[in-house]
Amino acid sequence: MSPNGKIGADAVLAKGWLGAHKWLLLRRVSQLGILALFLIGPWAGIWIVKGNLAYSLTLDTLPLADPYVLLQSLLAGHVAEKLALVGVAIVIGFYALAGGRAYCAWACPVNMVTDLAASLRRRFGIKGGARFSRATRYWILAMTLVLAAASGAIAWEMLNPVSMLHRGLIFGMGTAWAVILAVFLFDLFVSPDGWCGHLCPVGAFYSLIGKTSLVRVKAAQRSACNDCMDCFVVCPEPQVIKPALKGAGKGIGPVITASNCTNCGRCIDVCSKQVFGFGLRFNNKVADNAPRGETAALGNRP
Ligand code: SF4
Ligand code: SF4
Numbered sequence: 001m002s003p004n005g006k007i008g009a010d011a012v013l014a015k016g017w018l019g020a021h022k023w024l025l026l027r028r029v030s031q032l033g034i035l036a037l038f039l040i041g042p043w044a045g046i047w048i049v050k051g052n053l054a055y056s057l058t059l060d061t062l063p064l065a066d067p068y069v070l071l072q073s074l075l076a077g078h079v080a081e082k083l084a085l086v087g088v089a090i091v092i093g094f095y096a097l098a099g100g101r102a103y104c105a106w107a108c109p110v111n112m113v114t115d116l117a118a119s120l121r122r123r124f125g126i127k128g129g130a131r132f133s134r135a136t137r138y139w140i141l142a143m144t145l146v147l148a149a150a151s152g153a154i155a156w157e158m159l160n161p162v163s164m165l166h167r168g169l170i171f172g173m174g175t176a177w178a179v180i181l182a183v184f185l186f187d188l189f190v191s192p193d194g195w196c197g198h199l200c201p202v203g204a205f206y207s208l209i210g211k212t213s214l215v216r217v218k219a220a221q222r223s224a225c226n227d228c229m230d231c232f233v234v235c236p237e238p239q240v241i242k243p244a245l246k247g248a249g250k251g252i253g254p255v256i257t258a259s260n261c262t263n264c265g266r267c268i269d270v271c272s273k274q275v276f277g278f279g280l281r282f283n284n285k286v287a288d289n290a291p292r293g294e295t296a297a298l299g300n301r302p
Pocket of ligand 1: 224229231245273274275
């Protein structure tokens with residue numbers, strides 16, 4: 001950690017404030033820009049995009065559809081229209097290349113809520129909380145699919161905070177506020193990175209889509225790491241960092257291959273040693289065979 005105890009302070013000193021927040025700022029532009037494109041229609045009558053994150057039509061031409069919603073719909077017994085199938089193919093193609101969970105960091109509006117909770121946890125030193133398996137999200141994903149098949153309805157979408165927040169922002173929040181507040185308080189007080197990191201089936205679904213995606217974060221300069229731990233503290237999925245950052249001695253390459261990495265780029269931002277960068281999943285050879293010793297803290301990360 002930076003000498004004054006503030007996460008990312010060394011990175012600000014080394015790269016300047018903008019350099020140490022570049023990917024965070026770009027993500028907020030992306031998340032808010034996507035929301036603005038959806039809102040400008042109902043609010044100002046400028047219909048660039050019609051619909052919501054489940055299904056949208058851009059400029060009356062480009063269909064985009066959420067494959068997770070479509071899968072639930074098919075299991076519920078509905079027949080997909082051609083435009084929806086085209087929209088799903090485009091979305092799957094994009095996230096299969098870009099990293100499935102890039103959806104979580106770059107498009108999902110709930111990410112801004114959970115990022116705020118994580119930031120407040122760090123700022124006010126809120127420790128502890130419930131610990132449960134990160135695999136829980138896959139069980140919930142499976143449960144929602146079974147629920148759709150058993151009920152004949154896309155039942156989960158009535159409760160899904162991602163869908164509720166997006167629909168609420170466009171058409172009016174109603175009871176969605178309570179659900180979003182519950183997610184925020186859950187992450188703040190009950191479980192760190194609880195919703196996105198452990199429970200959300202949308203993130204679980206996109207992590208499956210992005211398992212072999214080309215765009216990855218890479219610890220190309222890992223031999224420069226000074227074990228400050230800042231990247232582990234800000235990462236919503238810290239377990240994905242250690243193999244790439246500290247695995248040279250075990251013959252593990254520097255590419256973060258774990259599909260639960262959200263490609264958020266925050267580890268790139270906060271590292272004063274410029275260890276990380278975006279790249280492709282190829283060239284994952286062990287170039288440096290002189291890894292620094294792992295700290296006990298690194299060894300104990302989840
Ligand atoms: S890669 Fe090393 S130097 Fe960079 S933030 Fe992580 S622990 Fe610190
Ligand atoms: S490893 Fe880096 S890019 Fe991936 S989730 Fe963690 S902070 Fe974000």
